[in-house]
Amino acid sequence: MGEENWMELMAKTKVKVELLATNGCTKEYGLTLSEEDAALLAEERQSTLRAERRIELGGSVLPQIVQAFCDSEYIKQENYVEVLGRLQEIFFAYKNEMQDEITDEELINFMREQYENVCFGDLDYLEGTCLNLFAQAIRAGYRGYEETDGRGQYAQFDEVVRWDPELYQMALSQLFG
């Protein structure tokens, strides 16, 4: 365990308790965290914060991430802990990349929207493309996300020409009847 001060130990215990409490909401989606899962995520939180040179002085953001992502169709019990760990890493990395200009809620909303509708569960694409482009815009001074809490923002920065959903359905029905 190495040298760990009592504050870090206290924080880890608190995070573990908060994570286990989320099971009450997530079990309806078939997702639960065991004590070991929660302890692992709490440990990863510590090392991620250290790596990103950030500190959480009040509560943890993990329960908010859990609440936002628990109903995703790309998260199953088999990959639940791994995805949460990755989302946490990505979250703190991009709080830095966006120079703390964006609130937790705005960033989580953006991440969830892209994860579901653009990345289709691909965390590498979320991290390397969607968030990268969005962060560049924020660093350049863009603040439009403040009006929508981070929702509906990506289309204007997307470099990929995508189908309009209605047009796509129409094309499909024309092709295949």
Added chain:
Amino acid sequence: MEKKDCGYSAEELMPLVAELAALATEKASTSVSYELAEQLMEAVIYCICEGQEQNLPAAEKPSARDAYAFGYQCVLQKVESMRRIYNRMMENFCDYGNRCLSETVRKGIPAFLKWYDARLHPQNTILTLDYPLPVSVREHCGIDIIYNYVNCIALEQNFLEFFPETYVREILKNYAAGVTERMVNEELYASDMIENIGALVFENALGRMLMHRTEGQCEMTDITCGMLRRQLGIVDRKQGEKLLATAGEKMLRQIFEDGSYSYDDAAAYFAPVRKNFAARIWM
């Protein structure tokens, strides 16, 4: 900023830092960067130390929270005191055509009052304080340095008010002429130069006093300093310093007899100028 020891452990201060972090992020972020956390920790320590400087020793050591709350009020009071000194000074403020003094005082100090954040960044000095002073105030930071700085400028203004404005402007012009060897427009140089006006006038007035000159300028060039040394029969540096100290005291007591600042304050302010002048006379 040199980290001060406020007598409280990090564990005692963390709850206060957490509250400031919540304030800084408007409760919209659970995490802050190390840099911001360090800034907020320094903010807490700054206020506690400010309070400790003002407070009488108590029988029981107050909690970190109480010490911080008291210290924060002390910081606010210091800002208000500085504001009062500044406003009083500005009633008769004269920059003698010097842009450095004018911009530092007329623009810089109001900007400090506008942007200074006593809660989240009390240790931030904000200004570069380009107008030089004979004394150092830079061992402090935040409102401490600005308070001391404004006090010094106000004292200097008190001193300069004793002399006609034309006399002071002439000193600056002649100084500029000396420095530039009359190669450029002296008035323009005087307006742009970054020199302490009080020091130049003090030296000039002291030199005139020692040479018993009642009229005209007495620019303290190397030649004039040599003349002064011979005229006064100065045989060693100590004797020169003593002569200047006596003359300086006489002048300052006369000027600061009934003013807002005491003779002691003025003597401390001009002491480096007097010592430098003594060194130049002896050289």
